[in-house]
Amino acid sequence: MSEGNNTPYDYSSYYDEGADYPPTNFSDVKDFSQVFLTTLYSLVFALGFIGNGLVVYVVVKYRNQSNLTDICLFNLALSDLLFVFTLPFYSHYARVGQWTFGDFMCRLLSGSHQTGFFSSIFFMVVMTLDRYVIIVHAHRVTRYRTMRAAIILTMLIWMLSMFVSLPDFIFTQEIQEKSQKTRCYYLEESKVWERYNLFTTNVLGLVIPLLVMVGCYSRIIPTLVNMRTSKKHRIVKLIICIVVAFFLLWAPYNISRFLKFLQEKGKIPRNDTWDKNLRVSVVVTEAFAYTHCCLNPIIYAFVGQKFMRRALKLLKNFVPGIRNLPDSSFRRSSVISKSSEVTSTYIM
Template structure:
C-alpha cells in the first residue's frame, strides 16, 4: 500500500523487495526488515480490535433495527465501512511477511476495492454524521421533518456510490505483476496523472475537506451547547474536541508523508536522495499503519460513549454470555439518558440537548 502518489489503499511492497533497489542506487533493506515485523503485528491487532468493536456495533443496530433513525443508519454504515476496511488487513499482513502476493489477481483487485472503498466510505460517513449533528443543533425545527428513514437510505446509497466511484481507478489499475522476488499486487496506472489523482483524492477527500467540515461545524455547535442548560454540556464539548483532534492526529501524519513523497519525486526537497528515500518510505509505513488504528476507535467515539447504546450492547452481550456481570439497569436507564441526550437517540455523541 505504501508508495508515493499512489492510492491510500494500494500496497506496493515491491519497492522493498526489488533486488535492484536493495543494492543500487539506494539500499532499502532496513525498511523492508522493519516492515516485515511492524506491519503484520499492527495489522493483526487492528483487525482483531476493529472487527470486534465494529462487529458489535452492527449486531446491536441490527437487533434494534425497529428503533432505527437517521443517526443509527449513519452509525451502522460507518461500522460496515470499517469492517470492509479491516477485513483486507490479514491479506496485506501476509503480503508483508512473505514478500509476495499469494492470493491471485482476483483477490488482489477485490482487496484493493474493499480497502479503498472502506477507507473513503468511512471518512464520508463521519462527515455525514458531522453535518447531521450541525443541522440538528443549529436548525432543529427546520430539518426535523427531513430526517426520515427514506432520507437516510438515500444518503447511504449516495455515499456508497461516491466512495466506489472515487475508488474505481484503484480497482481498475491494481493487478498482479511478476517481479524478481515473486508476484506482487501493485497499482499500475497507465500514466502519472492517475498517481496524482490518487494522491490528491487521499489528501483532499481523506483529510482536508473532512477536517474543514468538522472544524467549521463544531466551531458553531460548541457556543450553542455552552449556552444551554445541561449538566452534560462540558462533557459533550470535550467529546466534540476529541473527535476532531483524534481524527487529525491519526490521519494528518500519513497524508503529510505522502505529500512529502510527492515533493521528493518532483525533486522539490533538498538532501541526499538515498536518505530522503529511506526516511520517507519508513515514514509512510509507520504513519499509514498508525492511521489504520483509527477504525478501532470509531465504535468507542461514535457509539459506546452513549448510555442508551451501551445499555443495548450490554443486553446483547448478556444474552450471548449468560451470568456475566453488568452495571445495574438503573445506571443505564432510558429516562436518565433522555434527560441528558445530545444529538441522537442511539448515542450521546449523536443526540441532541434540545428538548
C-alpha cells in the same frame, strides 16, 4: 497497490534495486516493516472486527427503533469492517514481500480497501453535518430526518465511495517483476491514477472532512454551552476527541505520502538517510492511521448511553460475568426542549 494510492504501500518495491532510485541497502527497513506491519495489521483487524461487528449486531437487533443517527452509525461500522477485512491480505503481502493471491483478488482488495476508507470518512462527515443541523437549525430540519432520507443518503454515499475508488478496481493488477517477484500494482501506463489517488485521499480523505468538522463543531460548541443540559461538558469533550483523533491519526500519514511524492518528483533532495527515514515514516504513520477504524466504535457508539444500554443487554445473554452489572449507570436524565434532542443525538 502503489506508493501513490491509499491502499497499503507496495513495500516489496522498497527493497528492489529499481531504476526509480539509486541502489541503497533497505534491509533494515524491510525487517522493521515486516514485523511492525504484520503485528499492527493483525491487531487492527482483531479489534476493528470485534468493535465494529458489535455495533452492526446491536443496530440490527434494534433496527425497529433506528433513526438517522443509527443508520449512519451502522454504515460507518460496515465501512470499517470492509476496510479491516483487507488487512490480513496486506499483512501477508508485507510479510513475504510479494503478492500471492492472484489478479482478481488484487483488484478486488485494492478497490474494497479504498471503498471502505472513503465511505468511512464520508459517513463521519454526514454524522457531523447531521449533528450541526440538529443543534444549530433544529426547528427547520427535524421533519426532513426521515428513514427514507437516511436510506437515500446511505445509497448515495456508497455509490460515491465506489465511484471514487473505481480506478483501483480497474487499473491495479498482478504484475510479474524482473526480479521474479509478483506485485499488486498499477500498470506503468496507468501511473496517472497514482496522482489521482494521492489527490483524492488528501483532499476527500483529510482536508475537506477536517474543514467540515472544524467548521461545524465551532458553531456547535457555543450553542451547547448556552443550553440547559447537564451533559454539555461531556458532549464538548466528545467533540474535541473526534476532531483531535481524526487529525492526529490521519494527518501524519497524508503528510508522509505527500513528502514521498515530492521526493519522487525531485522537489526534495534524495540521500540515503532522508530516504530511509521517509520510508519508515510512511510505514509507521500508515499503520497508526488504520487504527482509526478501531476507535470509531468507541468514539461514536460506546460513549453513547443508549447504545451502551443496548449492548450490555445483549452481552448479558452471552457473557455471564456482566449479568449482574446494574443498568442504572447508563440511565439518562430527561432534559426538556431542544436540549433533549441534542443529548439524544450525541449521547446515543
